[in-house]
Amino acid sequence: MTAPLWTVDEICAHTNGVMAKATDIASPVDHITIDSRMCRKGSLFVALPGATADGHQFLAKVAGADASAAIVTKPDNAVELTQIIVPDCLTALTDLAV
Secondary structure, eight states, rough: OOOOOOHHHHHHHHOOHHHHEEOTOOOOOOOOOOOGGGGTTTTTEEBBBBBOOGGGGGGGHHHHOOSSSESSOOOOTTTTTTTEEEEHHHHHHHHHOO
C-alpha cells in the first residue's frame, strides 16, 4: 500500500456526498478506479454509467476485492461496502482531481 491519498471520510466531505453502509470511515484510500477488476484493498471505486454497463452492477465484486469504498448515485443496501452517495459520479470524480 502506498501513502493514502484520502480517507473515506475526507472523500465524503470533499464530494459533498452522503455516507451509506459506513463500515470504516477512517479507511485509507490510496487508489481510485472506475474499473471493478482493478479494485483491491485501499481502492475507491467510482461507479460510472457506461454505454454497455453501469458501474453500480459491480458493487458486490468491489466489496469482495476489499475496496475501501465506492462513489455511487444508487446505493446497494445488500452489499457490505461503504458507499458515498452523490448526485453525479463523474462530477464527484472530477472534484477529487482538483
